[in-house]
Every structure is written in C-alpha cells, then in structure tokens.
Amino acid sequence: MNKFITYFSCLILVTLSFSCSSHKKTIYKNHVPPSPSEPQTKKSAQHQPEGILSPETKMVAQQAINNLGIPYKWGGQSPETGFDCSGLTTYTHKMAGIIIPRTTKAQFSKGRPVEKQNLQIGDLVFFKVPQKKKGWHVGIYIYKGLIIHSPGTGSRVSYGDLNHPYFKKYYIGARRYL
Numbered sequence: 001m002n003k004f005i006t007y008f009s010c011l012i013l014v015t016l017s018f019s020c021s022s023h024k025k026t027i028y029k030n031h032v033p034p035s036p037s038e039p040q041t042k043k044s045a046q047h048q049p050e051g052i053l054s055p056e057t058k059m060v061a062q063q064a065i066n067n068l069g070i071p072y073k074w075g076g077q078s079p080e081t082g083f084d085c086s087g088l089t090t091y092t093h094k095m096a097g098i099i100i101p102r103t104t105k106a107q108f109s110k111g112r113p114v115e116k117q118n119l120q121i122g123d124l125v126f127f128k129v130p131q132k133k134k135g136w137h138v139g140i141y142i143y144k145g146l147i148i149h150s151p152g153t154g155s156r157v158s159y160g161d162l163n164h165p166y167f168k169k170y171y172i173g174a175r176r177y178l
Contacts, residue, residue: 053121057178059096060122064088064140064148070157072150077102083150083157085138089124092140093177100177104136111175116162122178125162127170141174 053061073082077091086104093100101107108126119125119141129135139149145162160167 054178056096056098057120057122060092060098060140060178061142063092063095064142064157067092067157068148068159070150072152072155072157074153076150085150085152088148088150088157089138089140096178098177104138107138108136108173108175111177114174114176116171116174119174120176120178123174123176125174126172127167128172130170136172137170 067079067083067088070079071082072084073087074084075087076082076084077087079091083091086102086107089107090100090102101110104126107124111124114120114123121141121143123141125139125141125147127137127139129137137149137151139147139160141147141162142159147160147162147167148157149160150157151160162168162171
C-alpha cells in the first residue's frame with residue numbers, strides 16, 4: 001500500500017507540473033541537447049523509486065520544476081541570473097541542503113554511480129556534448145524518462161526525454177547525491 005501511495009503522489013506531482021507549464025518549440029543556436037516541444041510520457045525502463053520520497057528528494061524535484069522557463073546563462077547559478085546546466089543542479093541540491101560540486105565533470109566524478117534502469121527522482125544524468133571536445137551536460141531525473149535541464153545558449157530550463165535519440169546516443173551515466 002505504501003508503494004502505491006508513493007507512486008500515486010509522484011504521478012500527481014509530475015502531472016501537475018505538466019499542466020502548469022507550456023513549452024514552445026525553440027530552435028537553439030549552439031545548444032547542447034534538444035528539448036521536446038511537449039513532454040513525452042512514454043513508458044520507459046526507468047521506474048519509480050521504492051519507499052517514501054525523502055524531503056530532500058522532494059525539494060530537488062520541486063526546485064527543478066519551479067525553475068522551468070528560466071533563461072540559460074553560462075556560469076549562471078540562480079533564478080535571478082539564469083542557469084547553466086551544472087548551475088541548475090547545484091542550485092536545486094543546495095536548496096535541499098545538499099552541497100554538490102559546481103562543475104559537471106566534478107559532479108560526475110564525486111556522486112554515487114547509478115545504473116540507468118535504477119534511476120530515481122533527483123538523480124543527475126550526464127551526457128557527452130559532441131560539439132565541444134571536452135564538453136559535458138547534466139540534467140535532473142524527474143520520472144519515467146523525463147529530465148529537467150538547462151540546454152544551452154538561447155534556451156531556457158526545460159524538460160527533456162531520455163528516450164530522445166540525442167540523449168540515448170550521448171548518455172554517459174548517472175550519479176546520486178540524495
């Protein structure tokens with residue numbers, strides 16, 4: 001029964017977040033990964049975490065959702081200045097009382113590794129950026145293959161879908177700090 005309540009609560013959280021936001025299809029210049037014009041909720045290999053979500057996990061997810069639409073800003077670390085991808089992850093975790101490294105590569109090297117099929121809400125997912133020789137990108141896993149990330153120049157914090165061919169091709173791993 002407890003698993004059902006947790007699953008149902010997360011489903012409501014994700015559903016409400018979709019109804020409260022709208023996304024226009026944007027053409028990005030110098031972007032990192034694509035963002036879908038509308039969140040896709042296809043079934044995926046990812047599953048709902050077991051047990052009750054911790055307050056920190058809820059806070060990270062809520063902060064990510066609250067910052068949808070904030071403009072991308074290289075080096076940005078707050079809603080007031082805008083976010084780059086690792087600035088968004090640093091900020092959401094900081095708001096939950098968890099201090100994580102500032103850069104994407106450091107976040108990847110310091111977190112606990114997580115298999116893709118075991119992703120939970122709040123986990124960080126990492127991608128190689130093919131346009132940049134040493135470029136990396138990070139997003140926050142939300143649920144059923146959806147992430148929230150700050151894609152790049154000319155974009156805003158938005159949803160992404162791990163089932164998108166871009167994310168599948170350039171996925172390099174996931175880390176957990178919660």
